[in-house]
Amino acid sequence: xxxxxxxxxxxxxxxxxxxxxxxxxxxxxxxxxxxxxxxxxxxxxxxxxxxxxxxxxxxxxxxxxxxxxxxxxxxxxxxxxxxxxxxxxxxxxxxxxxxxxxxxxxxxxxxxxxxxxxxxxxxxxxxxxxxxxxxxxxxxxxxxxxxxxxxxxxxxxxxxxxxxxxxxxxxxxxxxxxxxxxxxxxxxxxxxxxxxxxxxxxxxxxxxxxxxxxxxxxxxxxxxxxxxxxxxxxxxxxxxxxxxxxxxxxxxxxxxxxxxxxxxxxxxxxxxxxxxxxxxxxxxxxxxxxxxxxxxxxxxxxxxxx
Numbered sequence: 001x002x003x004x005x006x007x008x009x010x011x012x013x014x015x016x017x018x019x020x021x022x023x024x025x026x027x028x029x030x031x032x033x034x035x036x037x038x039x040x041x042x043x044x045x046x047x048x049x050x051x052x053x054x055x056x057x058x059x060x061x062x063x064x065x066x067x068x069x070x071x072x073x074x075x076x077x078x079x080x081x082x083x084x085x086x087x088x089x090x091x092x093x094x095x096x097x098x099x100x101x102x103x104x105x106x107x108x109x110x111x112x113x114x115x116x117x118x119x120x121x122x123x124x125x126x127x128x129x130x131x132x133x134x135x136x137x138x139x140x141x142x143x144x145x146x147x148x149x150x151x152x153x154x155x156x157x158x159x160x161x162x163x164x165x166x167x168x169x170x171x172x173x174x175x176x177x178x179x180x181x182x183x184x185x186x187x188x189x190x191x192x193x194x195x196x197x198x199x200x201x202x203x204x205x206x207x208x209x210x211x212x213x214x215x216x217x218x219x220x221x222x223x224x225x226x227x228x229x230x231x232x233x234x235x236x237x238x239x240x241x242x243x244x245x246x247x248x249x250x251x252x253x254x255x256x257x258x259x260x261x262x263x264x265x266x267x268x269x270x271x272x273x274x275x276x277x278x279x280x281x282x283x284x285x286x287x288x289x290x291x292x293x294x295x296x297x298x299x300x301x302x303x304x305x306x
Contacts, residue, residue, distance in 0.1 A: 001013050001014065001015050001016070001026070001227075001229055002014055002016070003229075004025065004064075005060070005063055005064075007059075009029060009030075009031070009056055009059070010027050010028060010029035010031070010032075010056045010059075010060065011027070011028045011029070011229075011231070012025050012026070012027055012028075012060050012063070012064075012204075013025065013026040013027075013028070013229045015209070015227060017227075019183050019186055020179075020182050020183060020185075020186055020203075020209075021182065021185055021186050021189050021201050021202070021203045022189070022201070023064065023065070023200065023201065023202040023203065024182060024203045024205075024209075025060065025064065025202070025203070025204045025205070026205055026206075026207065026208060026209070026227075026228065026229060026232070027056060027057065027060050027204055027205065027206055027207070028206075028207055028229060028231055028232060029053070029056055029206075031049065031052045031053040031056055032053055032056075032175070032206035032207050033207065033235065033239075034049050034052075035049045035050065035053065035175060035206075035252075036175065036176065036206060036207055036251055036252070037235075037236075037239050037240070038291070039248065039250070039251065039252060039253055039269070039291075040266070040269045040291040040292075040294060040295050041258075041294075042258040042259070042262035042265045042266065042298075043262035043298070046085070046258060046259065046262075047085065047087075047259075050085055050086065050087055050175075051087050051090060051091075053091075053175070053206070054086060054087040054088055054090055054091025054094075054140075055091040055094045055095050056091075057086075057088070057091060057140070057173045057204060058088070058091040058092050058094070058095045058096070059095055060204055061138065061171050061173070061202065061204060062095065062096075064202060064204075065136075065169060065171055065200070065202045066136070069136050069169070071096075071098055072132065073132045073134050073135060073136050073168070074092075074100060074101075074132075074135075074136045074138070075100060075101050075102065075103055075130055075131060075132060075135055075136070075137055075138070076088045076089050076092070076100045076101070076102045076103070076137075076138050076139075076140075077102075077103045077104075077105070077137050077138065077139045077152070077156060078102055078103070078104050078105070078139075078140075079105055079107050079139065079140075079141055079148065079149070079152050080104055080105065080106040080107065080125065081106075081256060081259070081260060082141065082142060082255045082256050082259060083139065083140050083141055084259070085255075085259040086140025086141070086173060086175070087140075088100070088138055088139075088140045088173065089102060092138075100138075101130035101132075102130055103126075103127060103128045103129070103130050103131050103137075103156075103159075104125065104126065104127045105125065105126050105127075105152050105155055105156075106124040106125030106126070107124070107148055107151060107152055107155075126155065126159070128156075128159035131156075131159055131160060131163065131165065132165065133160075133163060133164070133165035133166070134165065134166055134168055135160060135165060135166070135167050135168060135169075136168055136169040136170075136171070137156060137167060137169070137170050137171070138171045138172075138173065139152070139153075139170070139171070139172045139173065140172075140173045140174070140175075141172060141173075141174055142174060142175055142176050142177070142252055142255040143172075143174050143176070143177040143178060143181035143182075143185075144178055144181060144212055144216055144217050144218075144219060145178070145180065145181060145184070145212070145216045146178075146180070146181035146182075146184040146185060149172065149181075149185070150184060150185070150188055153170065153188060153192075157192070166196055166199075167192070167196070167199065168196075168198065168199065168200070169199070169200045169201075169202070170192075170199075170200075170201050170202070171201075171202040171204065172185070172201075172202070172203050172204070173204050173205075174203070174204070174205045174206065175205075175206045175252060175255075176205075176206065176210055176219050176251040176252045176255075177203070177205040177209055177210065178209065178210050178211070178212035178219055178225075179209040179210065179211065179212065179225045179226065179227055180212045180225065181212065182203060182205075182209055185201070185203060188201075189201040207228065207232045208221070208226055208227060208228030208229075208232045209226060209227040209228070210223075210226055210251055211223030211224060211225040211226040212225065217250065217254075218249055218250040219250050219251040219252065220246065220248065220250070220251070221236050221240070221245050221246070221248060221251060222236060222237075222242070222245040222246045223246060239287065240283070240284060240287055241280075241281050241282075241283030241284045241287070242281065243279065243280045243281045243283075243284045244280050244281075244283070244284030244287055244288065245284075247276055247279060247280065247284070249272050249276070253265060253268065253269065254268070262298070263299075263302060266295045266298060266299060269291070269295060270292060270295055273288050273291065273292050276288070277289075
């Protein structure tokens with residue numbers, strides 16, 4: 001892993017592994033850390049922090065993938081509903097003063113009965129009216145097994161074929177992406193290159209590639225399959241300590257719930273905190289108690305009458 005680019009807002013590391021997409025990058029920043037190391041936040045606070053991160057994703061993509069591309073060929077592909085909260089179009093407007101056209105796909109994961117951690121993705125709604133014939137497509141998605149984003153990209157290819165078009169470049173941004181999900185995206189990249197040798201794929205993730213737990217959902221910071229630059233590892237140990245760094249249930253919990261139903265997320269997080277706090281070292285306990293206290297303040301805010 002090498003530091004490939006940096007400015008005052010973020011550092012961009014290139015991950016060079018044969019079983020990962022050729023253009024895999026890890027973006028480290030105060031903006032991404034303010035979200036990943038505060039998995040209890042939801043609602044307005046989460047939205048505001050994602051709005052600060054999205055321009056950094058776009059700036060990194062501009063540096064590595066967008067240069068030389070006509071604006072008319074660029075489109076955002078939103079996977080409903082979690083993709084809405086990546087604010088990719090807002091970030092693009094901030095960086096390039098241009099409102100991106102958008103395509104939409106309603107899609108959700110369904111657990112495969114009789115398996116542990118295996119899911120299939122089911123699509124329920126689509127709108128590809130804005131898809132250009134020679135498209136550079138950007139997607140924001142939180143990736144565990146990769147089932148959702150891979151199914152979505154398959155639908156994107158079908159829609160492009162229906163207009164005799166091509167997907168020239170595909171950029172996936174992820175606040176939290178598993179190493180296993182990235183490996184599966186590598187296989188997708190290879191398949192797409194077979195049909196279009198000029199196709200280029202970019203994966204830009206925040207802070208690290210996470211270890212995916214057997215349940216196919218939880219993304220852990222300091223487990224064995226995680227890939228990260230030294231600065232992320234050091235920050236995790238400084239912020240969480242060893243025990244919480246390994247035992248935090250998930251880097252983002254349920255992304256859809258956090259974005260759409262903050263109250264439910266707060267309750268789920270407090271339940272998790274009560275289960276784990278006695279297992280932690282002192283640093284971990286202090287950090288988790290901070291999160292619990294902040295959630296209690298949010299519950300008070302929910303009782304306000306307009």
